[in-house]
Amino acid sequence: MKKKRTTERYTLADLDNWREATGEVKPPIRLGVFGDPVAHSLSPQMQNAALRACKIDMQYARFHIRASELRSALHLLAELDFIGVNLTVPHKIAALVSLDEIDERAARAGAVNTIRVRDKRLTASNTDGEGFLRAIRSEFSVDLRDLRVMLIGAGGGSGRAIAMQCALENCERLVLVNRTFEKAKALADQLRPFFAGPRVLGPAARLEAVAWNDPSLRAQLAHVDLVVNATPLGMNPSDSTPIPARLLAPHHMIFDTVYGAQPTPLVRAAQEAGARAANGFSMLLHQGALSFQIWFEREAPLDAMRQALL
Numbered sequence: 001m002k003k004k005r006t007t008e009r010y011t012l013a014d015l016d017n018w019r020e021a022t023g024e025v026k027p028p029i030r031l032g033v034f035g036d037p038v039a040h041s042l043s044p045q046m047q048n049a050a051l052r053a054c055k056i057d058m059q060y061a062r063f064h065i066r067a068s069e070l071r072s073a074l075h076l077l078a079e080l081d082f083i084g085v086n087l088t089v090p091h092k093i094a095a096l097v098s099l100d101e102i103d104e105r106a107a108r109a110g111a112v113n114t115i116r117v118r119d120k121r122l123t124a125s126n127t128d129g130e131g132f133l134r135a136i137r138s139e140f141s142v143d144l145r146d147l148r149v150m151l152i153g154a155g156g157g158s159g160r161a162i163a164m165q166c167a168l169e170n171c172e173r174l175v176l177v178n179r180t181f182e183k184a185k186a187l188a189d190q191l192r193p194f195f196a197g198p199r200v201l202g203p204a205a206r207l208e209a210v211a212w213n214d215p216s217l218r219a220q221l222a223h224v225d226l227v228v229n230a231t232p233l234g235m236n237p238s239d240s241t242p243i244p245a246r247l248l249a250p251h252h253m254i255f256d257t258v259y260g261a262q263p264t265p266l267v268r269a270a271q272e273a274g275a276r277a278a279n280g281f282s283m284l285l286h287q288g289a290l291s292f293q294i295w296f297e298r299e300a301p302l303d304a305m306r307q308a309l310l
């Protein structure tokens, strides 16, 4: 049988027929990422570098799992000899109902990006929020708690985790923007207790939900330091920017969770506006290191993982 390289994608059919599909693959695949799309994911090259650095004889692969296949894929996972998986778009919220245990981080975020398999039981966790926190510190040398943040894509799995991290850090201000406004509104209602404190920062409310393309976005941006894109806009080079360059100003810090070889449309918009910008590589690195720590209960080899992304 032809050996599959980790750059290839496995599917639900492969999981269903795992021993035949991968019997000859060495080292054995015992970790992976489920997503749709998933071809863009750099988690395999980063996690495989970590496994090699730690001399752990297994590998991490990509799995193209559609939304309708997630439940079956997770069910099969519990029966196989896996250590765990990461979940990416569009599975982070939907997976919650198919898991045996949900830890505090995943429960708080209402989203899962890391699953650990043990004794045929699947435990959900979430490292996106903490990964985001570390990425902001390393990219901009600032702490989230000191920032006024606008989060675009607040209704998605990653957006929810980032919003919760902003709340836990008690950041100065949080503006939640989402295409489906009701989700941003519901999240704002959930996070309100975190922002009920006595900080008084002038006329702007500390926590607000704003509709996508709302005319008040420009005024909101005058009271924001950090703009975060947690939508998938930018994954395709032809995507539009989630926020036009003309609304951005040089004082803004722009963080795009999307990453790729080319600058994303949002990073280009930031450069055009003279603002500082970073894409999602550092978040990928830190959330991945935290996942590794959950799977192996040891520190992740951060330098080897970073090198693998250069």
Ligand code: NAP
Binding pocket: 088, 089, 090, 091, 092, 093, 128, 153, 154, 155, 156, 157, 158, 159, 178, 179, 180, 181, 183, 230, 231, 232, 233, 235, 257, 258, 259, 280, 281, 283, 284, 285, 287
């Ligand atoms: P998700 O759960 O499917 O959520 C997608 C979010 O984006 C939702 O808020 C959705 O709004 C919004 N959205 C989708 N398409 C849109 C469009 N065409 N226009 C405007 N809004 C749109 O996805 P996810 O798992 O959170 O992932 C989102 C992105 O974050 C992905 O691109 C992923 O690569 C990136 N990410 C990066 C890292 C990293 O480590 N760098 C980590 C996590 C995620 P509605 O609520 O209206 O549907």
